[in-house]
Amino acid sequence: MADSVAAKSTFLCMYMKNHPDTLVAYVKHYGKVTGNVTSAEMTTIDTKGMTLRYKLKGGGDGQVVVSFQPPLSGYDEVKPRLLSMKADAQESLGMIKAPHLTTFRLSLSMVYSFFIVLFCCSYATVYPSPGTSFQIPFTTFEIPSSALDVFFTPIRTLVDVTGYRPSVRVVAGTMLALHTLESLYTWSLCKRYVRGWSVKATYIASTFIFGMPVWMDIHRRVQQKRIESVMKAE
Numbered sequence: 001m002a003d004s005v006a007a008k009s010t011f012l013c014m015y016m017k018n019h020p021d022t023l024v025a026y027v028k029h030y031g032k033v034t035g036n037v038t039s040a041e042m043t044t045i046d047t048k049g050m051t052l053r054y055k056l057k058g059g060g061d062g063q064v065v066v067s068f069q070p071p072l073s074g075y076d077e078v079k080p081r082l083l084s085m086k087a088d089a090q091e092s093l094g095m096i097k098a099p100h101l102t103t104f105r106l107s108l109s110m111v112y113s114f115f116i117v118l119f120c121c122s123y124a125t126v127y128p129s130p131g132t133s134f135q136i137p138f139t140t141f142e143i144p145s146s147a148l149d150v151f152f153t154p155i156r157t158l159v160d161v162t163g164y165r166p167s168v169r170v171v172a173g174t175m176l177a178l179h180t181l182e183s184l185y186t187w188s189l190c191k192r193y194v195r196g197w198s199v200k201a202t203y204i205a206s207t208f209i210f211g212m213p214v215w216m217d218i219h220r221r222v223q224q225k226r227i228e229s230v231m232k233a234e
Contacts, residue, residue, distance in 0.1 A: 031064030087226030
């Protein structure tokens with residue numbers, strides 16, 4: 001399959017000549033070049049990465065290959081990825097200030113993930129014995145045992161094959177440990193990017209309840225602010 005980005009490499013390299021500061025930032029941050037880089041140019045680019053040639057103040061020169069992690073899915077992803085990488089590089093080099101969050105945002109993904117995890121944990125630990133029906137509380141409706149047997153067949157089969165059925169205590173303890181570690185990670189993000197003790201506390205408490213979607217949302221919001229800052233500067 002043809003590389004859609006490589007096919008546009010010549011055009012992209014010419015376009016990036018208008019952004020020398022960005023290329024220098026790429027070289028210093030992603031290429032780990034510590035010398036005084038005076039200029040840089042992009043020589044090739046494809047879905048896997050870009051090749052940059054640079055010159056040093058002392059007269060030396062060199063070349064670095066910057067890989068895209070993950071690789072680009074296509075040409076349409078080139079601009080947003082390069083902007084994101086530019087923001088990361090310039091922030092790391094102190095060329096722009098780190099963005100700050102002053103409000104908490106509860107996204108639907110946090111709520112959805114909470115109930116999905118709760119359902120999965122319940123499914124794996126408290127399923128009924130074969131032939132058991134279920135009377136829905138406060139109603140006259142009963143779920144027949146035949147329907148429940150079909151629904152819980154996968155987990156029963158898995159337990160029969162592995163010989164292990166996780167207990168509620170083990171699952172709850174594991175989730176508690178994971179969410180505690182994730183809360184500590186969120187605290188480290190809050191120290192760097194979040195302003196206001198109430199907002200920090202809300203993020204940390206929410207991570208303890210909802211887990212990964214909370215700190216991932218911090219990353220998304222910070223990255224969005226980085227890109228907005230870069231766009232304003234251009």
